[in-house]
Amino acid sequence: MNRQAFVIGLSLLPFALSSVAAFLAWEAAMAVETVWRMIFIVLVWIGAFAGGTQLFWRVVGLLTPKP
Amino acid sequence: MKFPALGISGIDIHKLDGPVRAEMGGFAVLIALAAGSMVYLGVTYTLDGPSVLFAGAALTIALTGLVGVADDLVELSQKLKPFLIVAASVPLMICLLGRSSIFIPVIGSIHLALLYPLVAVPLAITTSANFSNLLAGFNGLEAGCAAISLGAMAFLSDATGHPAIAVLGCIAAFAYIGFLILNWYPAKVFPGDTGTLMAGAALAALGLASGLEFEAIVLSIPAAMDFALKMMHRHPFKQRHLFGNTKIRADGTLEPAGYPAVVHAFMKVSPITEKQLVVSLLAMQAVFASLAIGIGLVFT
Numbered sequence: 001m002n003r004q005a006f007v008i009g010l011s012l013l014p015f016a017l018s019s020v021a022a023f024l025a026w027e028a029a030m031a032v033e034t035v036w037r038m039i040f041i042v043l044v045w046i047g048a049f050a051g052g053t054q055l056f057w058r059v060v061g062l063l064t065p066k067p
Numbered sequence: 068m069k070f071p072a073l074g075i076s077g078i079d080i081h082k083l084d085g086p087v088r089a090e091m092g093g094f095a096v097l098i099a100l101a102a103g104s105m106v107y108l109g110v111t112y113t114l115d116g117p118s119v120l121f122a123g124a125a126l127t128i129a130l131t132g133l134v135g136v137a138d139d140l141v142e143l144s145q146k147l148k149p150f151l152i153v154a155a156s157v158p159l160m161i162c163l164l165g166r167s168s169i170f171i172p173v174i175g176s177i178h179l180a181l182l183y184p185l186v187a188v189p190l191a192i193t194t195s196a197n198f199s200n201l202l203a204g205f206n207g208l209e210a211g212c213a214a215i216s217l218g219a220m221a222f223l224s225d226a227t228g229h230p231a232i233a234v235l236g237c238i239a240a241f242a243y244i245g246f247l248i249l250n251w252y253p254a255k256v257f258p259g260d261t262g263t264l265m266a267g268a269a270l271a272a273l274g275l276a277s278g279l280e281f282e283a284i285v286l287s288i289p290a291a292m293d294f295a296l297k298m299m300h301r302h303p304f305k306q307r308h309l310f311g312n313t314k315i316r317a318d319g320t321l322e323p324a325g326y327p328a329v330v331h332a333f334m335k336v337s338p339i340t341e342k343q344l345v346v347s348l349l350a351m352q353a354v355f356a357s358l359a360i361g362i363g364l365v366f367t
Binding site: 012 | 173174177179288292327332333336339347350351354358
């Protein structure tokens, strides 16, 4: 059950990573027009979320008992 | 007439004896939602903004449910289904024509002009409906996740000054809780695409109608992770065809199929039965519901 709880905690990783990345992208693109800035952070958010999800799956692989 | 006698049935592949169970149980949720919404509108209808928004959101959810019914009965093509769900979102698009900005915590309000009703609304309904259709297939999972998400949205809608939308959320959440009694392990009825599509559409519709779009996104994270894992695989969305389904071992624990998915993550780390898996996934959904409620209460 501890491992299940760890996976639940680990599932917060993609959201946390993507939120931080989107906020940093928003701050970095201050000079850009709002709509383009919004599209930019959506793309950054999706990319960081995909990366975070891959990281989640890799960590799950490390936790998997070897046969 | 019972659904299995009409051929509306499916095999419960996560049981050793593979029993046949009725499909399209989400139809009961659709009827409950329609009846509850009509009673509410009959009692309070005054043609004011909140009542019209309630009616638009309820109609969008019900129409998405009808798309699910069609999918359960005649298996709609993957290309046609999103277009039908976009069509189902038209009532909500009309109701939200006057809205033009989206609120993101920390960043603030972002003005999208007509992109909000014409692009964001149908995109949110279609994406959310299809997401909830992915993280599914285990007794009690879809109905349980829907009840938790919609309950959280109902609470947040009321807390942020949208009581009519909160009532709609309560109607939908209680409809799924009622259905969960029959869908819980060992399931007597499966929700089918009717139940799953409608759950996703309801989450998005409540989020849009009450201006809690970011909180609805947070509630969709488990399903979005499942989508991302399947999308990033070498053969996106062909994995079940290539690797087969989750198998059940003689001791009742589940053996994951050989491709990435959120449900497989839980099965990989330690032996787990179907009931334990669903409890773990509902706990995960509850964590995201708590996070969404926290964000909603702090930032709005």
